[in-house]
Amino acid sequence: MDTLLKVKNIDKYYKGKDGLFQTNKQVGALVDVSLEVNKGEIIALIGESGCGKTTLGKIVTGLVEPTAGEIFYNSKDIAKMTKTERNQFRREVQMVHQDSYAALNPSRTIFDSLKDPMIRHKVVKNKIEARKKLEELFELVGLTPVDQFMKKYPHQLSGGQRQRVLLTRALSVGPKLIIADEPVSMVDVSLRIALLDLMSKMNKEFGISFIYITHDLATARYIVKGGKIGVMYLGKMVELGELEKVLENPRHPYLQALLSAIPAVDIEISRKRRELPLKSVEMPNPANPPQGCRFNPRCIYAEDICEKKEPELVESRGRVIACHLEEKIPKWTY
Ligand SMILES: Nc1ncnc2c1ncn2[C@@H]1O[C@H](COP(=O)(O)OP(=O)(O)OP(=O)(O)O)[C@@H](O)[C@H]1O
Ligand SMILES: [Mg+2]
Numbered sequence: 195m196d197t198l199l200k201v202k203n204i205d206k207y208y209k210g211k212d213g214l215f216q217t218n219k220q221v222g223a224l225v226d227v228s229l230e231v232n233k234g235e236i237i238a239l240i241g242e243s244g245c246g247k248t249t250l251g252k253i254v255t256g257l258v259e260p261t262a263g264e265i266f267y268n269s270k271d272i273a274k275m276t277k278t279e280r281n282q283f284r285r286e287v288q289m290v291h292q293d294s295y296a297a298l299n300p301s302r303t304i305f306d307s308l309k310d311p312m313i314r315h316k317v318v319k320n321k322i323e324a325r326k327k328l329e330e331l332f333e334l335v336g337l338t339p340v341d342q343f344m345k346k347y348p349h350q351l352s353g354g355q356r357q358r359v360l361l362t363r364a365l366s367v368g369p370k371l372i373i374a375d376e377p378v379s380m381v382d383v384s385l386r387i388a389l390l391d392l393m394s395k396m397n398k399e400f401g402i403s404f405i406y407i408t409h410d411l412a413t414a415r416y417i418v419k420g421g422k423i424g425v426m427y428l429g430k431m432v433e434l435g436e437l438e439k440v441l442e443n444p445r446h447p448y449l450q451a452l453l454s455a456i457p458a459v460d461i462e463i464s465r466k467r468r469e470l471p472l473k474s475v476e477m478p479n480p481a482n483p484p485q486g487c488r489f490n491p492r493c494i495y496a497e498d499i500c501e502k503k504e505p506e507l508v509e510s511r512g513r514v515i516a517c518h519l520e521e522k523i524p525k526w527t528y
Contacts, residue, residue, distance in 0.1 A: 195232040197269070198371055198403055199254065199287070202228050204263035206249050206429075210481035221481045223249040224260070225429045228507075231371060236397055236404045238414035238437065240452070241426035242477060247407045248292060250426075251373040254405065255289040256280075285315040288364035292375040292407075294356035298348040305344035308363050315367045331362045335392055354385040358392070365396060371403045372396070378413060390417045411452060415441065425449045428480055428488040435513025443525060445515050447493045450526040487518065495519050 203226050210221030224246045231237055239247050252258035254265065256272060265272045267283050275283060291297040299307055309324040318324045325344070332340040335358045348356060357377050364372050374393060378386040390413060396402050408414050414423060415437065423437040425446060433446040444450050451472045474492045478484050484491050490500040497519065505516045517523070 195235070197230050198233045198235075198267070199229075199231040200266040200269075201230070201250075201254060202264045202266070204228070204250070204253060204265070205261045206246070206253060206258070207261045219481045222429045222483065223480065224253070227263075227426075227429075227431050229424060229431070229434070231403050231405060233370070234397065234401045234403055236393075236406060236418050236421040238406045238408060238418045238421070238423045239426060240408055240411060240414050240423060242409060244428075244477065244480060245426040246429045247409075247426060248375055251289055251375050251405065251407055255287050255373055256284065257289065281315070285317075285367045286370040287373070288367065288369040288371070289373045290357070290360045290364055290375060290377050292379070294353060294360055294380065295348060297360055298356065300348050302347070303344065304346050304348070304351075304359055307348075308359070308366060311363060312366050317367050327366065328362070331365055335362050335365070336388075337362065352382075354381040354389060357381060357389055361389075361392065361396070365400075365402075369402055371405070373405045373407065375407045376409070377406075379408070379410070386413065387416070393417060394419075411441075425452070428478065428483055430488060430516065431507060431514075432489070432517070433513060433515045434507075439512050443511065445511065445513070445520055445523060446489075446517050447495055447523060448489050450523075451492075453526065487516075495523055 204224050205222070205226060206224040207220040208223055210219050227250060239250065241247055249258065253260050267287065270279060272280070272283055305325065305328065308328055309321055312318045312324050312327065313320070318327055328344065329340050332338065332343055337343040337355065337358050351359065378389050381389060393404060393406070394417060397404055406414065406417055418437045421437060422435060423440050424434040425432050425448065427448050433440060433444070433449050444453055472492050473494055478488070478491060486501040486503055487505050490496040493500065499518050503518070505518045507514045507516045510520055
């Protein structure tokens with residue numbers, strides 16, 4: 195398959211907080227993260243709050259500079275692109291932000307907010323053309339009656355409608371890759387499926403690749419179908435591979451813990467299932483990550499080596515995984 199985006203050994207360090215206090219200690223929001231997205235593929239990135247998902251999304255779209263590492267788009271290093279190539283990259287790689295309210299200017303109508311990127315990226319020549327194109331797109335994403343939605347201000351819309359507006363804004367400039375950052379987390383449960391279906395439709399009809407960022411495995415599984423899942427923990431990728439394969443036999447103890455936290459629909463399965471396999475529920479401070487494997491203080495399988503040596507990502511069972519004990523860990527059934 196054709197690679198669209200390649201993220202190689204990305205680090206991102208921020209000046210951080212230790213508890214309530216600002217320190218000079220660096221927070222490793224991302225440490226040595228690599229990822230590849232193929233044309234037309236959907237990848238889910240999953241992990242708890244603070245593990246670095248949004249940071250990775252912003253780096254991939256060029257909104258945040260990485261501390262180290264490289265990003266290739268269509269085999270071109272984005273740090274070395276010409277102005278024309280960079281403009282094309284900025285048009286083709288779009289981010290749908292986590293907070294739909296903050297992502298829209300509150301004092302402008304939806305039409306005014308959406309026409310600018312289309313004109314800036316020369317997708318349309320003027321306001322009239324922008325309106326025409328947006329009318330089509332609003333129909334497609336289900337924001338009807340179209341005229342009424344264009345006149346509205348962000349606060350007059352529901353969370354689900356604002357997410358549709360953001361997806362329309364991304365779609366309007368002809369993207370090849372959309373980074374959707376928790377697009378359904380602030381939306382009513384009853385409307386989530388419709389939004390996920392909309393993204394699936396954008397993927398199927400226009401061949402748009404997606405990086406779907408979430409902390410929720412159920413929606414990841416729903417949307418990914420045939421694509422990959424990357425599991426992140428405290429700034430690191432801990433398991434990455436084809437979703438079907440990974441979830442059929444999840445190997446990293448952290449992923450097993452995530453899966454065991456999902457309530458089973460079947461009461462029999464729920465009874466047979468082992469307890470939540472975590473030693474501690476607390477997430478360590480990213481400014482002060484544990485020595486060795488970052489997951490070791492919470493891991494029920496941890497041995498000496500896990501406290502001493504940081505595990506590398508290695509290929510095993512058709513995926514990559516960072517765990518010293520991968521061979522030994524029992525199969526997790528859920
Ligand atoms: N601008 C910033 N300055 C300092 N630290 C930051 C900044 N942005 C993120 N961080 C820190 O980097 C780490 C990763 O943050 P990030 O927002 O990427 O996590 P996330 O996985 O998206 O979390 P959530 O699920 O809550 O959205 C966190 O420890 C966060 O506090
Ligand atoms: Mg986030």
